[in-house]
Amino acid sequence: AQRVTQPEKLLSVFKGAPVELKCNYSYSGSPELFWYVQYSRQRLQLLLRHISRESIKGFTADLNKGETSFHLKKPFAQEEDSAMYYCALFYGQNFVFGPGTRLSVLP
Amino acid sequence: ETGVTQSPTHLIKTRGQQVTLRCSSQSGHNTVSWYQQALGQGPQFIFQYYREEENGRGNFPPRFSGLQFPNYSSELNVNALELDDSALYLCASSLGQRGYNEQFFGPGTRLTVL
Numbered sequence: 001a002q003r004v005t006q007p008e009k010l011l012s013v014f015k016g017a018p019v020e021l022k023c024n025y026s027y028s029g030s031p032e033l034f035w036y037v038q039y040s041r042q043r044l045q046l047l048l049r050h051i052s053r054e055s056i057k058g059f060t061a062d063l064n065k066g067e068t069s070f071h072l073k074k075p076f077a078q079e080e081d082s083a084m085y086y087c088a089l090f091y092g093q094n095f096v097f098g099p100g101t102r103l104s105v106l107p
Numbered sequence: 108e109t110g111v112t113q114s115p116t117h118l119i120k121t122r123g124q125q126v127t128l129r130c131s132s133q134s135g136h137n138t139v140s141w142y143q144q145a146l147g148q149g150p151q152f153i154f155q156y157y158r159e160e161e162n163g164r165g166n167f168p169p170r171f172s173g174l175q176f177p178n179y180s181s182e183l184n185v186n187a188l189e190l191d192d193s194a195l196y197l198c199a200s201s202l203g204q205r206g207y208n209e210q211f212f213g214p215g216t217r218l219t220v221l
Contacts, residue, residue, distance in 0.1 A: 001166075004149075032207055043111075044150070044197065044212040051207045086149050093163025093204070095140065097149035 002027045004089050004098035012104045013077050021072040021101050023061075023087030032090040033070040035061055036097070039083045047072075047085070057081070077105045109134055111200050111213035119219045120188050128183045128216045132200030138162070139181040140210060141173060142197040150197055156181055157204040185218075193220045 003026045013019050025031060035047040048056045050063045050070060061072045070087060082105045087098040112131045120126050132139050138157045142150035152165035156175035170186040179200070185192055195217050199210035 043214055044199075046209045049207055049209075088149075090207070093155060094165060095142075095150075095152040097142075097151070099147075099149045 002089060002091055002094070002096050004087050004096050006085075006087055006098040006101045008101045009099070010102045010104065012106060014106050015079055016076050019074050019077045019081070019103065019105075021085050021087075021103065023070045023072065023098060025068050025070065025087075025089045025096075027068070027089060027091055029091060031063070031065075031070075033061075033063060034088045034090070035059070035070075035072050036086045036088055037083050038086070044086070077103075079105045079107060081105050111198060111211050113196075113198050113213040113216050115216060116214070117217045117219075119221060121221050122188055122190060124188050124220075125184065125186045126188060126218060128185075128196050128198075128218070130181045130183070130198030130200075130213060132179045132181070132198075133211050136200035136202050136211070137179050138201045138204050138208070139175055139179065140199045140201070141181070141183045142199065143167075143192075144195040144197055144215070146194075153183065155204070162204050188220045190220050193218060 033050045037047040038044045086100045089096045140155040141153040144150045154164040155162045159175045175181045195215045197215045198213045201208040201210045
């Protein structure tokens with residue numbers, strides 16, 4: 001079965017420090033990968049998708065097919081980045097979400 | 108433009124009962140997906156409806172069923188409720204059935220099965 005793993009349940013960094021949220025997937029085809037974010041008391045929302053190769057709120061994510069990874073990175077974390085982050089894989093007509101990583105950016 | 112809405116917000120059922128959850132998609136969206144999110148876990152894909160037909164299904168038993176109506180709103184029905192069905196049920200709408208289309212999520216319905 002296809003899987004998405006996010007090894008860190010909680011990641012704490014200081015404001016201004018670089019942040020990397022890890023995501024690995026298992027899928028032999030061409031994956032469509034996403035990062036979704038949920039801020040406190042808000043709905044789950046799309047942060048970015050690999051197909052767009054975009055940078056949103058300073059975050060980027062590069063698909064590495066050799067390592068089957070799609071890590072989310074930001075060079076300088078801000079307090080407003082504190083949230084729950086989910087990596088997600090779409091294949092066929094099926095979505096698989098990872099368990100999520102809670103990012104806490106400390107002042 | 109209105110966002111995705113879900114009803115009810117919370118409900119409590121007992122084991123063996125049946126439940127219907129409702130979702131109104133965002134204006135202009137023709138695709139609805141349903142997810143189950145247990146406490147401390149990521150959303151698990153239940154199924155997707157595109158133009159009133161089931162378009163994809165996750166690893167859920169047949170007692171989880173759904174409908175999509177001509178106005179693209181949707182229902183999730185769960186029969187013979189089990190304790191493990193206690194979870195937050197999320198609905199998401201999008202324009203088109205392709206995976207790369209952005210999904211817009213509702214606030215969820217919290218189901219407790221006693």
